Amino acid sequence: MLIFEPHIHMFSRVTDDYEKLSLAGVRAVLEPAFWLGQNRTSVGSFIDYFDTLIGWERHRAQQFGIHHFCTMGLNPREANDERVNQDVLDVLPRYCEKDSCVAIGEIGLDDQTKTEEKFLAAQIELARQHGLPVLVHTPHRDKKKGFQRCIDIVNEQNFPWERVLLDHGNEETIKITRDLGCYSGFSIYPHTKMDPHRMVSIVLEYGVDSFVINSAADWGVSDPMMVPRTVVKLEQAGVPRDKIEQLVWKNPIKFFGQSGRLEESMLAAPASANLRETFEGNSVLRGQDPDKM
Amino acid sequence: MVLDPMSTTQLRDLLGKHAELAEQLLGQLSDDRSRLPVLFPGLPRRFGKDPVGGGRRNFGDAIVDLDAFRTCDLAAAYLSASIEATSEELVDIYAHGDIEERAMLLRSLSFLPLNDATQRLLIEVLRTNVMLHLEAAMCDQNVLARAIAAGIVDLDTGNRLLLKFAFVDMPLARAFDAETFASAELSTMLQDLATEREAAGRSVWCDTWRMLGRAPCPGALARLIGGLEHGDDQVRRAAAEGLLLLNERGPGISHFAKERLGREPRPAIQDLLRQLTS
Numbered sequence: 001m002l003i004f005e006p007h008i009h010m011f012s013r014v015t016d017d018y019e020k021l022s023l024a025g026v027r028a029v030l031e032p033a034f035w036l037g038q039n040r041t042s043v044g045s046f047i048d049y050f051d052t053l054i055g056w057e058r059h060r061a062q063q064f065g066i067h068h069f070c071t072m073g074l075n076p077r078e079a080n081d082e083r084v085n086q087d088v089l090d091v092l093p094r095y096c097e098k099d100s101c102v103a104i105g106e107i108g109l110d111d112q113t114k115t116e117e118k119f120l121a122a123q124i125e126l127a128r129q130h131g132l133p134v135l136v137h138t139p140h141r142d143k144k145k146g147f148q149r150c151i152d153i154v155n156e157q158n159f160p161w162e163r164v165l166l167d168h169g170n171e172e173t174i175k176i177t178r179d180l181g182c183y184s185g186f187s188i189y190p191h192t193k194m195d196p197h198r199m200v201s202i203v204l205e206y207g208v209d210s211f212v213i214n215s216a217a218d219w220g221v222s223d224p225m226m227v228p229r230t231v232v233k234l235e236q237a238g239v240p241r242d243k244i245e246q247l248v249w250k251n252p253i254k255f256f257g258q259s260g261r262l263e264e265s266m267l268a269a270p271a272s273a274n275l276r277e278t279f280e281g282n283s284v285l286r287g288q289d290p291d292k293m
Numbered sequence: 294m295v296l297d298p299m300s301t302t303q304l305r306d307l308l309g310k311h312a313e314l315a316e317q318l319l320g321q322l323s324d325d326r327s328r329l330p331v332l333f334p335g336l337p338r339r340f341g342k343d344p345v346g347g348g349r350r351n352f353g354d355a356i357v358d359l360d361a362f363r364t365c366d367l368a369a370a371y372l373s374a375s376i377e378a379t380s381e382e383l384v385d386i387y388a389h390g391d392i393e394e395r396a397m398l399l400r401s402l403s404f405l406p407l408n409d410a411t412q413r414l415l416i417e418v419l420r421t422n423v424m425l426h427l428e429a430a431m432c433d434q435n436v437l438a439r440a441i442a443a444g445i446v447d448l449d450t451g452n453r454l455l456l457k458f459a460f461v462d463m464p465l466a467r468a469f470d471a472e473t474f475a476s477a478e479l480s481t482m483l484q485d486l487a488t489e490r491e492a493a494g495r496s497v498w499c500d501t502w503r504m505l506g507r508a509p510c511p512g513a514l515a516r517l518i519g520g521l522e523h524g525d526d527q528v529r530r531a532a533a534e535g536l537l538l539l540n541e542r543g544p545g546i547s548h549f550a551k552e553r554l555g556r557e558p559r560p561a562i563q564d565l566l567r568q569l570t571s
């Protein structure tokens with residue numbers, strides 16, 4: 001079964017993870033722009049990171065047959081930082097137009113400050129201007145209130161709900177989002193947030209319509225293989241194969257395909273995997289013979 | 294350097310039914326040229342990636358292979374040329390561009406003045422081995438030869454760009470008029486790379502033998518003759534072709550060719566060996 005992993009921060013993962021993902025059937029990944037674990041102090045650091053998402057990271061993924069897409073945005077945590085927030089917003093338009101950018105994100109709320117709300121609204125408007133959907137990070141603390149505030153802001157912006165993916169959902173948030181007509185994302189973590197067993201229960205109760213699941217793997221304790229692992233649990237629970245395929249392949253492609261930059265046919269074959277190629281002189285081979293890989 | 298106005302006229306003609314869209318975008322840039330980096334990444338989506346077609350064509354002293362150019366490449370060239378994009382603007386697009394933007398920009402070079410940007414972007418190609426970029430700069434147009442002739446790029450940079458072909462194992466025949474770059478200096482660089490590869494037990498770029506024949510350097514003859522006994526058909530063929538390219542072939546070569554001929558299983562290589570013995 002082919003898998004589209006719709007939320008994974010490969011920037012902070014090792015190359016071996018790409019190989020494991022590829023062997024597990026992951027044909028495409030989506031890497032949302034996010035917080036790097038410590039605050040950046042100038043817009044230049046963001047620019048370099050955005051360039052990595054459209055350049056080196058795509059190249060690295062392709063070496064293992066994986067198509068790499070991304071979202072661009074100012075994450076909610078650094079939206080509070082006056083040293084960078086407005087400057088990042090100013091450079092985003094050129095990155096929103098990149099071919100591999102299929103949404104604005106991760107945007108949303110974290111500490112739920114007024115400044116976060118201002119930049120969330122501004123970036124929803126940016127999405128409208130560039131014809132992109134939005135990937136919304138919902139708070140991990142005081143989740144229900146933050147979830148509701150995200151919803152209020154999307155409504156205030158009069159942004160179409162079918163172009164919104166509210167991520168990091170759980171059993172509590174399903175009840176809020178099901179009637180909105182948006183997509184709901186569930187991040188499957190080894191120890192926190194949603195786990196594979198809880199996800200199986202959700203699918204058995206609610207089905208898979210407008211749901212996507214992801215590993216949200218990053219620099220923390222996380223597991224990039226969580227989507228394939230959850231697929232196995234779903235199969236063991238008797239969920240029909242076509243439903244699982246809808247959850248891990250069709251749904252994310254349909255959502256991010258609203259950008260006009262992603263179609264299922266583009267993913268029919270693995271990404272080009274010429275191990276002789278380098279990117280700006282840098283190879284994943286580290287001097288090893290590509291013919292022996 | 295002033296841009297040849299003929300370039301933009303010809304480009305607009307080549308854009309055909311897409312010329313109107315190009316004019317609309319140019320209108321946006323006339324109002325605000327800072328939108329160039331915002332418009333650039335969307336050009337493949339707006340104009341498509343279909344090949345223009347029509348083979349090699351001259352634009353002043355520039356020659357481009359329109360079979361390799363896509364409509365979006367022409368649109369990128371048209372916009373950049375029309376607003377007389379500065380070196381800083383062009384280099385900025387390359388620095389922060391994705392793979393397609395970089396390819397479009399490199400193909401645009403034939404329609405832009407030869408200047409500091411030409412040199413900086415060709416040097417970027419030295420660092421970037423993405424095949425698409427190597428092809429855009431080295432296979433689809435004669436910009437390298439023009440840049441060398443104009444003194445924008447030095448011969449050493451040209452040699453290192455050709456060496457890149459060997460590094461990524463791209464056939465020499467794909468490079469635009471590559472044989473004109475043959476020199477003893479380049480052959481020495483290729484010979485050194487071949488030795489390094491052999492020491493590591495790795496394959497060697499077959500066109501090494503052809504380039505050595507075209508412009509011999511110390512050790513070239515030994516490598517060429519040794520190539521006749523190589524286990525790889527492609528290498529034996531390249532070695533025989535390289536020996537045929539040598540301006541002066543002593544009687545020794547004929548001896549080795551005759552010796553090999555009786556044991557050579559490939560008819561095409563047999564033909565080359567017969568030429569060497571005659």
